[in-house]
Amino acid sequence: MKLLILAEKSSAYQKFAQVLGGISGNIGTDTYELVHSHGHLLKLKDPQDQVSADKIARYSEWNSYDVFPWNLNDFAWKKHI
Numbered sequence: 001m002k003l004l005i006l007a008e009k010s011s012a013y014q015k016f017a018q019v020l021g022g023i024s025g026n027i028g029t030d031t032y033e034l035v036h037s038h039g040h041l042l043k044l045k046d047p048q049d050q051v052s053a054d055k056i057a058r059y060s061e062w063n064s065y066d067v068f069p070w071n072l073n074d075f076a077w078k079k080h081i
Contacts, residue, residue, distance in 0.1 A: 003032040010036055042079040050075045 005020075007013040013036035017023050023034040044050070047059040051074050059074070061067050 001030045003027065003030050005032055005034045007034065007036040008041060012036065042081060045078045045080055047075070050078050 005016060007016055013023075013034060016034055020027075020032070020034065025032060047070070048056045051059050055074055058067055059070070
């Protein structure tokens with residue numbers, strides 16, 4: 001089987017290459033190719049897009065200290081590309 005190892009950043013890519021002995025090679029009977037991305041693959045959606053309908057207004061407002069601190073349990077922690 002051919003494996004693709006994707007590192008999110010260059011420093012992780014370099015560490016993988018050091019540990020594996022190169023950017024391509026074999027792991028057991030499988031071959032691998034090591035690559036890295038340029039920037040983050042996913043990011044969190046905006047706060048108001050992660051909460052229930054009754055909390056959207058609270059987390060859409062950023063102009064007042066009244067909305068802080070946020071309750072981290074209110075969020076679904078949704079990500080997007």
